[in-house]
Amino acid sequence: MKAKKRNRILLLILGLILMLLWLSPFYLMFVNAFKTKNDIFTNILGFPTEWTFDNFIQAFIDLDFANSLFNSILISLLSVGIIIIFSSMAGYALARNTSKLSAFLFMIFVAAMLIPFQSVMIPLVSIFGQVEMLNRWGLIFMYLGFGSSLSIFLYHGAMTGISKSLDEAATIDGANKWQLFWKIIFPMLKPISVTVMILNLIWIWNDYLLPSLVLSANEATIPLKMFFFFGQYTKQWHLALAGLTIAIIPVIIIYFIAQKHIIKGVSDGAVKVIPRNK
Amino acid sequence: MKNRSLSFWLFMTPTLVALGLVVFVPFIYGFVYSFTDWNGLQANSFLGFENYIRLFQEEHFLNAIWFTIKFAVVSIVLVNVIGLGLALLVTQKLKTSNLFRTVFFMPNLIGGLILGFIWQFIFVSAFNSAGQLLGLEFLQGWLSDATTGFWGLVILNAWQYGGYIMIIYIAYLEAVPQELMEASEIDGANPFQRFWKVTFPLVAPAFTISMFLTLSNAFKMYDQNLALTGGGPFKSTEMIAMDIYNTAFSDYDMAFAQAKAVIFFILVAAVALTQVYYNKKREVDL
Numbered sequence: 001m002k003a004k005k006r007n008r009i010l011l012l013i014l015g016l017i018l019m020l021l022w023l024s025p026f027y028l029m030f031v032n033a034f035k036t037k038n039d040i041f042t043n044i045l046g047f048p049t050e051w052t053f054d055n056f057i058q059a060f061i062d063l064d065f066a067n068s069l070f071n072s073i074l075i076s077l078l079s080v081g082i083i084i085i086f087s088s089m090a091g092y093a094l095a096r097n098t099s100k101l102s103a104f105l106f107m108i109f110v111a112a113m114l115i116p117f118q119s120v121m122i123p124l125v126s127i128f129g130q131v132e133m134l135n136r137w138g139l140i141f142m143y144l145g146f147g148s149s150l151s152i153f154l155y156h157g158a159m160t161g162i163s164k165s166l167d168e169a170a171t172i173d174g175a176n177k178w179q180l181f182w183k184i185i186f187p188m189l190k191p192i193s194v195t196v197m198i199l200n201l202i203w204i205w206n207d208y209l210l211p212s213l214v215l216s217a218n219e220a221t222i223p224l225k226m227f228f229f230f231g232q233y234t235k236q237w238h239l240a241l242a243g244l245t246i247a248i249i250p251v252i253i254i255y256f257i258a259q260k261h262i263i264k265g266v267s268d269g270a271v272k273v274i275p276r277n278k
Numbered sequence: 279m280k281n282r283s284l285s286f287w288l289f290m291t292p293t294l295v296a297l298g299l300v301v302f303v304p305f306i307y308g309f310v311y312s313f314t315d316w317n318g319l320q321a322n323s324f325l326g327f328e329n330y331i332r333l334f335q336e337e338h339f340l341n342a343i344w345f346t347i348k349f350a351v352v353s354i355v356l357v358n359v360i361g362l363g364l365a366l367l368v369t370q371k372l373k374t375s376n377l378f379r380t381v382f383f384m385p386n387l388i389g390g391l392i393l394g395f396i397w398q399f400i401f402v403s404a405f406n407s408a409g410q411l412l413g414l415e416f417l418q419g420w421l422s423d424a425t426t427g428f429w430g431l432v433i434l435n436a437w438q439y440g441g442y443i444m445i446i447y448i449a450y451l452e453a454v455p456q457e458l459m460e461a462s463e464i465d466g467a468n469p470f471q472r473f474w475k476v477t478f479p480l481v482a483p484a485f486t487i488s489m490f491l492t493l494s495n496a497f498k499m500y501d502q503n504l505a506l507t508g509g510g511p512f513k514s515t516e517m518i519a520m521d522i523y524n525t526a527f528s529d530y531d532m533a534f535a536q537a538k539a540v541i542f543f544i545l546v547a548a549v550a551l552t553q554v555y556y557n558k559k560r561e562v563d564l
Contacts, residue, residue, distance in 0.1 A: 145300025
């Protein structure tokens with residue numbers, strides 16, 4: 001018994017050391033964001049000799065943070081919204097229709113997951129450029145295309161847990177397919193909708209490459225703006241680090257509020273990507 | 279019956295149109311244009327396999343493939359060891375387990391671009407400073423050559439992705455039946471034997487998933503590569519994704535870049551499918 005208790009304490013200490021190790025990059029970013037340029041030069045590892053907020057003010061202005069935050073929120077929410085609406089519909093239709101065509105379409109969606117973005121990137125930009133859709137609306141449509149595969153896959157899997165007799169009962173009561181889906185089925189898909197939302201939100205919020213190819217400067221999202229900002233301040237670490245800190249604070253706050261849902265969503269999603277053997 | 283198929287198409291159309299226009303049309307378009315002298319707008323002549331022959335003669339592209347493969351192999355080992363290790367630690371029912379999970383997973387919520395910039399500061403400035411303080415020569419001059427650039431990417435990836443893979447291992451570790459562990463304990467198995475003979479075979483499916491994710495993640499890595507090393511010095515740390523991007527949008531050699539993109543697709547698909555096939559074969563079922 002004694003040995004068990006000792007082991008527990010050793011594990012706790014190991015965990016705490018690893019936790020500090022994991023947090024150290026954030027620590028270095030955070031403390032140095034409060035330092036003056038000279039202070040960073042002579043004193044990187046310790047606390048600031050004098051805490052200054054000037055870096056944050058300048059970074060906030062140069063990042064055009066209010067605007068890029070708005071762009072990020074608008075694009076992420078609209079994209080995730082249409083992914084949930086249209087992927088749940090498709091997942092339902094594919095799961096309930098047992099024809100060969102339906103099985104083929106499902107396979108097409110799954111196969112699309114094997115195509116890396118770089119393989120379609122160049123023609124995508126060329127095609128959307130020709131129809132003048134290289135803007136935020138085009139981007140949201142692209143996110144539906146790239147996000148639908150995994151989302152449909154997850155919804156399709158969740159549908160197997162919803163009994164067909166529900167469909168039949170509602171149909172007898174006079175509901176058409178549209179009403180049946182939105183009033184009965186979709187509310188029951190809520191847990192998987194949360195997973196789909198979290199997985200797509202993390203990806204779209206942080207995406208850099210696609211927005212960089214599609215968006216103009218005044219539509220820039222946070223990662224895109226950060227790239228330009230960083231290029232502007234190479235070697236001026238006090239400003240660069242303040243900008244990085246501003247960019248990640250909203251994410252960290254939301255994470256600590258909703259961490260259980262987020263970790264569960266990621267876990268459910270990742271484990272279901274490849275179905276278990278049975 | 280007619281009505282039923284109408285509603286089927288109503289439900290399918292939005293995602294089918296989006297997937298078609300965003301993935302399949304560009305994919306086919308790109309495949310066809312990789313055999314021409316396409317400049318992004320028009321193609322004047324059909325070149326056959328000329329682009330493909332050229333890319334296998336381009337030393338830089340072969341280096342990018344080799345660099346990516348090396349990175350993928352090292353990452354798989356490191357990320358899975360870290361992921362499984364962290365998962366074993368946080369499933370020990372310590373009071374702080376939830377906090378540990380939250381912290382270890384945190385980097386995954388922040389995009390690769392931002393993480394790459396943070397680590398650029400650490401490798402270049404903080405490592406330098408710590409190296410002077412501790413008198414450790416190897417901490418100085420990071421990211422200034424291909425070797426430290428490589429290990430920089432590996433460390434960033436392990437730190438970021440270890441917590442993600444941890445989540446997957448946790449899901450499987452929590453499903454290991456407690457009776458099995460108790461039975462093996464009564465039979466006199468030590469903790470090490472219990473891990474190798476009981477736990478490890480039962481979390482093998484998690485290894486399939488995490489290997490698939492680590493591999494495809496490593497092969498498609500772009501943001502971290504761009505932010506951490508920018509492919510430098512002298513393109514020595516450019517991975518395949520970045521090489522394709524630069525060929526297309528820095529050199530404006532569109533058809534050639536697209537041929538590389540087709541090879542990239544074949545590589546990613548082959549690796550992913552082979553890997554899943556072999557891992558599925560050696561898993562055990564409960």
